[in-house]
Amino acid sequence: LAKTTQPISMDSYEGQEVNITCSHNNIATNDYITWYQQFPSQGPRFIIQGYKTKVTNEVASLFIPADRKSSTLSLPRVSLSDTAVYYCLVGDANTNAGKSTFGDGTTLTVKP
Amino acid sequence: GAVVSQHPSWVICKSGTSVKIECRSLDFQATTMFWYRQFPKQSLMLMATSNEGSKATYEQGVEKDKFLINHASLTLSTLTVTSAHPEDSSFYICSARDLGTNTEAFFGQGTRLTVV
Numbered sequence: 001l002a003k004t005t006q007p008i009s010m011d012s013y014e015g016q017e018v019n020i021t022c023s024h025n026n027i028a029t030n031d032y033i034t035w036y037q038q039f040p041s042q043g044p045r046f047i048i049q050g051y052k053t054k055v056t057n058e059v060a061s062l063f064i065p066a067d068r069k070s071s072t073l074s075l076p077r078v079s080l081s082d083t084a085v086y087y088c089l090v091g092d093a094n095t096n097a098g099k100s101t102f103g104d105g106t107t108l109t110v111k112p
Numbered sequence: 113g114a115v116v117s118q119h120p121s122w123v124i125c126k127s128g129t130s131v132k133i134e135c136r137s138l139d140f141q142a143t144t145m146f147w148y149r150q151f152p153k154q155s156l157m158l159m160a161t162s163n164e165g166s167k168a169t170y171e172q173g174v175e176k177d178k179f180l181i182n183h184a185s186l187t188l189s190t191l192t193v194t195s196a197h198p199e200d201s202s203f204y205i206c207s208a209r210d211l212g213t214n215t216e217a218f219f220g221q222g223t224r225l226t227v228v
Contacts, residue, residue: 034216043118043205043219044156087155100146100207100217102156 004088004103011109018075020106022088025069030092033064033071038085038105047086048073075108083110114140114210118220125196125227132192133223135162135206141186142208146217147179150203162189162206196227 005023012018024033032051036044048055050062050071061074075082085105115138125131135145143164148156160181161169168181178200180192189208193200205222 032216036219041203041222041224043116043207043222046216046218049216100156101158102148104155 003101004090006086006088006103006106008104009107009109011111012078013111014079015077018078018082018108018110020073020075020086020088020108021070022073023070024088024090027068027090028092031068031090032092033062033068034089034091034100035060035062035073036087036089038087044087078108078110080110080112082108084108114138114208114218116206116208116218116220118204118206118223120223121221122224123226125225127197127227128195130192130194131196131225132190133204133206133225135189135191135208135220137187137208137210137218140208140210140212142189143186143211145183145189145206145208147181147189147191148205148207150205150222156205159191162191164189193225196225198227201225201227 034049035047037047038044048060048062050064052064055062063072085107087102087105089100117136117138119134145162147159149159150156158171159174162181162183164183170176178194183189203222203224207217207219209217
């Protein structure tokens with residue numbers, strides 16, 4: 001499983017766009033990139049997943065450059081409730097059946 | 113999306129007793145489930161892979177006789193912490209993936225274990 005590197009923490013203010021970048025230099029051809037959000041005393045919650053280029057859903061966008069060695073999670077107009085830890089994971093969905101190696105994650109603090 | 117449910121959400125037990133935590137996939141079948149442990153201010157650490165109908169696979173450093181895993185059906189895996197001690201106090205989380213439709217894993221809400 002490819003190792004990931006994220007900033008330990010980030011601060012933002014309500015209404016701003018937040019971009020969290022994850023490095024995964026050793027990503028394999030079959031690996032997907034998945035982002036999870038975790039609040040204190042809760043299990044991680046799926047945010048978005050992608051393989052290449054750009055993926056967008058109702059809560060976030062995921063930008064993946066052509067070399068796939070990094071990815072950026074974009075949260076538009078954050079609110080106080082977006083304060084959480086965000087994890088970037090890479091892995092082969094077909095063979096790992098959900099087995100995930102978590103890095104340290106990024107603690108996002110949204111201020112009023 | 114798929115739902116994974118854990119029970120109980122929290123439990124307090126006396127040192128030396130055993131505690132069972134259940135993980136259920138509510139709307140899909142999971143031949144494989146995963147158990148994680150998370151200490152305060154730390155990331156999730158994979159403990160073991162639970163395989164339906166066969167023995168679990170444990171990560172290095174995790175005692176299989178202390179953390180008993182049973183995956184008796186396609187929708188239920190249990191983790192039993194045997195002879196619990198205060199250092200076993202942690203947040204335990206399970207996950208599973210719906211192999212038929214999704215590529216992302218879904219996580220349970222977690223179980224807070226406190227051993228006193």
